Amino acid sequence: MMKIEALSSQKDFPASGKSTYLNTASVCLMYKPxxxxxxxxxxxxxxxxxxxxxxxxxxxxxxxxxxxxxxxxxxxxxxxxxxxxxxxxxxxxxxxxxxxxxxxxxxxxxxxxxxxxxxxxxxxxxxxxxxxxxxxxxxxxxxxxxxxxxxxxxxxxxxxxxxxxxxxxxxxxxxxxxxxxxxxxxxxxxxxxxxxxxxxxxxxxxxxxxxxxxxxxxxxxxxxxxxxxxxxxxxxxxxxxxxxxxxxxxxxxxxxxxxxxxxxxxxxxxxxxxxxxxxxxxxxxxxKGVEKIYAHNLAIADLLIEGLDSLNAEIISPAKKEERSSIVSARIPGTNPKEIAKKLSDAGIIISQRNDFIRFSPHLYNDSDDIERVFEELQRII
Ligand SMILES: Cc1ncc(COP(=O)(O)O)c(C=O)c1O
Incomplete structure (x- = not known):
């Protein structure tokens, strides 16, 4: 998996060191200052x-x-x-x-x-x-x-x-x-x-x-x-x-x-x-610059899409580049989205279930290690 560093430090976002947080579309990690x-x-x-x-x-x-x-x-x-x-x-x-x-x-x-x-x-x-x-x-x-x-x-x-x-x-x-x-x-x-x-x-x-x-x-x-x-x-x-x-x-x-x-x-x-x-x-x-954050988040989202593809997931976020954001939502065949979100949460990986899909929403404090952890855990769960 391509290595991507976070754009922020744990000092500014203390919570980023305590879980794998991919839930900004719900509630962000707040900036410490x-x-x-x-x-x-x-x-x-x-x-x-x-x-x-x-x-x-x-x-x-x-x-x-x-x-x-x-x-x-x-x-x-x-x-x-x-x-x-x-x-x-x-x-x-x-x-x-x-x-x-x-x-x-x-x-x-x-x-x-x-x-x-x-x-x-x-x-x-x-x-x-x-x-x-x-x-x-x-x-x-x-x-x-x-x-x-x-x-x-x-x-x-x-x-x-x-x-x-x-x-x-x-x-x-x-x-x-x-x-x-x-x-x-x-x-x-x-x-x-x-x-x-x-x-x-x-x-x-x-x-x-x-x-x-x-x-x-x-x-x-x-x-x-x-x-x-x-x-x-x-x-x-x-x-x-x-x-x-x-x-x-x-x-x-x-x-x-x-x-x-x-x-x-x-x-x-x-x-x-x-x-x-x-x-x-x-x-x-x-x-930090929003352009830079946007590019960072899309690169992390790419890793999520790659991993979800390898699980044969149905990605419901748009495929067209100009319609894509930091939010990646998907259905994984044969799984219950609520259960997946709960099991990931039990393993310290925070995402959301919305309707009949799961939603990942990485931001500037996420890195490629977070995404690796997600797929290791998903393999185990599935
Ligand atoms: C697109 C959008 N608008 C508004 C809100 C929430 O608005 P409020 O801050 O008034 O609760 C949310 C919350 O999830 C949202 O996703």
């Missing part, structure tokens, strides 16, 4: 109350994350909003757009439920139509998705990388089709940000949202949303609170005026330390 930043923030609050975390500090708490995440995707800091979870930010956006009765929303029937439920909830209220591109063996034909878009489409919402089989879409192509019909492209980047390069100018997405606890190597409790400049002042967020006002310390109960950038979607207090932790993780990934 992120955990330190989170705990330092909570500790300071415990020890000193608002002595250090005063009103100015609270107001400016997201500045570092705005800058870091903007830099990761080629945007400006003012294009970024911070929230507590992917679902929270998408729900607020879905109510801000709320396509009306004669409009439609286009998505796929293989997205993660949270990518779609907020639209479903809005559609129940406004009676807009929902159109799904239908997955065949979990794979979507991108042309079929594009054909669903017409002049009544208000939103196309896709996952940049699908959570099940790791299929990657050509966002530029989908954006072009959406924009031709004046529709918006909303992208769930939860399975791509930090692992697959994203350039907002090239991909043309109007909104990109991602959680922190997968490929960004950050914590639960924080998420980020990019909103294209042309859209920022047109949106009336679905969720509002004291932070939604342009001067959050003004307490003007009768005159809610939003900031004139993406931060109008920041509405409440949150576990602020998590935003500081994610800033550390994103800055670390910027140093």
């Amino acid at each position: 992120a955990e330190q930043a989170i705990n330092a923030w909570f500790r300071d609050l415990t020890e000193f109350g608002t002595k250090n975390f005063d009103e100015k500090a609270e107001q400016e708490i997201f500045n570092g994350l705005h800058i870091a995440f903007a830099s990761l995707i080629g945007a400006e800091p003012g294009d970024i909003a911070v929230g507590s979870s992917f679902t929270e930010l998408l729900a607020s956006l879905a109510w801000a757009i709320a396509p009306g009765e004669n409009k439609n929303i286009v998505s796929t029937d293989v997205v993660f439920p949270s990518t779609f439920y907020p639209w479903l909830r809005v559609a129940r209220h406004t009676k807009c139509e929902i159109r799904f591109a239908v997955g065949r063996n979990y794979t979507i034909d991108q042309d079929e998705l594009i054909q669903l878009i017409d002049s009544d489409t208000e939103v196309v919402c896709v996952s940049h990388v699908e959570f099940g089989n790791g299929q990657v879409y050509d966002l530029g192509c989908i954006a072009e089709a959406a924009h031709k019909h004046n529709a918006l492209l909303v992208v769930d980047a939860t399975q791509s940000a930090g692992a697959v390069p994203i350039d907002v100018h090239k991909c043309g997405a109007d909104v990109i949202i991602t959680g922190a606890y997968k490929w960004l190597c950050g914590p639960f409790g924080v998420a980020v949303m990019y909103i294209a400049p042309h859209l920022q002042t047109k949106l009336d967020p679905g969720l509002v609170g004291f932070r939604s006002h342009k001067d959050m310390w003004d307490f003007n109960i009768k005159g809610l005026e939003y900031p004139v950038d993406a931060s109008r979607f920041e509405f409440s207090t949150m576990a602020y330390g998590c935003a500081l932790g994610l800033t550390e993780s994103v800055n670390y990934l910027l140093e």
Whole structure:
């Protein structure tokens, strides 16, 4: 097997030395300095109350994350909003757009439920139509998705990388089709940000949202949303609170005026330390370079595909290079995916079972030894 070194050290990802961890599509190993930043923030609050975390500090708490995440995707800091979870930010956006009765929303029937439920909830209220591109063996034909878009489409919402089989879409192509019909492209980047390069100018997405606890190597409790400049002042967020006002310390109960950038979607207090932790993780990934991480992860994924082929497994991740990501999903004939995941876990190899398949999701902390271990153990199990 070709030798591939990890891109990170065990010092930065202590958990990487304790198991063979191939489960980033579920939850990442968190970058150690992120955990330190989170705990330092909570500790300071415990020890000193608002002595250090005063009103100015609270107001400016997201500045570092705005800058870091903007830099990761080629945007400006003012294009970024911070929230507590992917679902929270998408729900607020879905109510801000709320396509009306004669409009439609286009998505796929293989997205993660949270990518779609907020639209479903809005559609129940406004009676807009929902159109799904239908997955065949979990794979979507991108042309079929594009054909669903017409002049009544208000939103196309896709996952940049699908959570099940790791299929990657050509966002530029989908954006072009959406924009031709004046529709918006909303992208769930939860399975791509930090692992697959994203350039907002090239991909043309109007909104990109991602959680922190997968490929960004950050914590639960924080998420980020990019909103294209042309859209920022047109949106009336679905969720509002004291932070939604342009001067959050003004307490003007009768005159809610939003900031004139993406931060109008920041509405409440949150576990602020998590935003500081994610800033550390994103800055670390910027140093490593997402292009380099992408190439590393694909090389590890190649080893997985090679090994699975030798077991005559049915690989359900796309074969086309441009549709592949770090996620490799497969069925091994004559085996039960739940049992395989459990037996691997008992042997210290962490993967996921999803539906009727097993899913491997290596990241920068994995090396070729991890993959060798997987196949030694799989041979034993089978
Ligand atoms: C594609 C995708 N979007 C969103 C989420 C989760 O969103 P949240 O962070 O709000 O739970 C997941 C979790 O697995 C996911 O795979």
